[in-house]
Amino acid sequence: MRALSTEGLLDRFEAGDRTALSRTITLVENRSDGYAEILDKLFTKTGKAYRIGITGPPGAGKSTIVSSLVKTMRSRGVVVGVIAVDPTSPFTGGALLGDRIRMQEIGCDPGVFVRSMATRGSLGGLAEAAGDVADVMDAFGFDAVVTETVGVGQCELDIAQACYTTIVVIVPESGDGVQAMKAGLMEIGDLIVINKSDREGADRIAAEVRTMIEMRRSPEGPEDSIWRPQVLKTIASRGEGIAEVYAAVEEHRRFLSASGRLEQHRRLNVEGTIRSIVESELHRRAWNPESLGRLASLVVEVAEGRKTPRQASGEILAQAGTGPMRERG
């Protein structure tokens, strides 16, 4: 299993081998030896996949929308990678089996690749890892990467917002719209989808959301540089309204492209990647066997009140950052 070298793996990856894709994602998600080198090699092949993020409260039907949206994209010949970010929250696990079955439905299509990511076990930041996995899928040649964040935390919102088009899904249940509004969800949504819109209150919440969007102070600038979030109604379980959602995604994409925002997104992505390599390299430099040994004795000195934490940190720093950048891989 471990005999395959990085080069062998990347050769197979470039040949379009899905097993190699899967193993590469695992390497990257787990931050295994050599992952940074792999990401670096793949990076030049990225920038082609359109990135769509989907977020919203539990029970809003995000997975059903993803599944239905992916089918629509497939019918138009789009090859899609799907990342389901499941933070395995301690308290919301109930609906997952159903979600997984829905995902399996689309997962059988050779033009679709579905990958789940969990918080537990992923070292480092989940948002960063999710972005890296999207890069891997992008490099593999998918036309689009759809990232669904199942969770409700800031991290999941960050992931969704890092995508080019962010879809916020809510349901007509009382208060949902207001909650979403208060939480600033409307701020990050390029499209607001009212799912389960055959339920009572769908028209009211859609009107509320539209009003709130209109009431927002208009951004300055020429009209064609402003995107007004679209509000759409769906019944994802029956596929209703999903073609319209995809049409709105495409419209948003054209807007981003024409206004130069797509290029801006791409650059932010590049910047994030460079920053994260710098940070992790600094981390490696600071925490070597020597400094970790010194840390152990400094902890005792500080715990006994003989040094302050800052004096101790100064000693660690004095020996950090002077060595050359160590090669990995």
Add this chain to the structure above:
Amino acid sequence: MRALSTEGLLDRFEAGDRTALSRTITLVENRSDGYAEILDKLFTKTGKAYRIGITGPPGAGKSTIVSSLVKTMRSRGVVVGVIAVDPTSPFTGGALLGDRIRMQEIGCDPGVFVRSMATRGSLGGLAEAAGDVADVMDAFGFDAVVTETVGVGQCELDIAQACYTTIVVIVPESGDGVQAMKAGLMEIGDLIVINKSDREGADRIAAEVRTMIEMRRSPEGPEDSIWRPQVLKTIASRGEGIAEVYAAVEEHRRFLSASGRLEQHRRLNVEGTIRSIVESELHRRAWNPESLGRLASLVVEVAEGRKTPRQASGEILAQAGTGPMRERG
């Protein structure tokens, strides 16, 4: 408002001025100028407050338990700081008003100091900031710091687990126990509290939890080095069972103290503080106006495929980490 110098603030802090405490916490929570120096100066005064963490699913009654537990502690003369970590999750804001009213009840007592912390607006990691605020309260002279995490994410679990005694609160609702178990909540709980235990199923869930704890493989080592999580039933809204919870906290504290684990906790706290100063200092070194300027042009080069992210990072790193540690404050 801004005229008070750090020295003046700390003088008043040391004199027991609660307004100075409040302002110090704000400085630390917001990572304002000079916060690191303040934390460093206060650190030698820490290590006396006993730290209790409370976590559990939304609606389990954590705030009611905190409120009731604090009253019990007050009746025994314990001076208590309370930190309510509210991640202002987009989707769970409903119960907060009631929680705040309950908190106000105890907040009127001069032997209690309540502070809420939110994710939004706090720069850097919430877990780190919550630990720093606990340090400030510790240095101020509280006998105990109780940290309630309202959220359900990994970060909130980390905060609870960083305390000396962690209380996990669940309710008899069907499936709650199983969910908590699956999520590893049982692993972090030193006490498992079944709240609202007048509801149906309380005995069943208590029995289930006890069985699961017993079924866990016994850790190796002499009997007095092993803590078996206690399972307790409460009806916090009526104060029932809370004295027993506090007695169990005290028992756990004696266990930690006798087994040397308390000292171990303290050292982990010190280690975390040193590490975080080192990391943030490295961050400051790497990202100066010069390197940020260079970053902007490197982003273009990488986006255009003329460099890989790793090559770009190498250039940033080449100029980082060589300068002296800059003084703050």
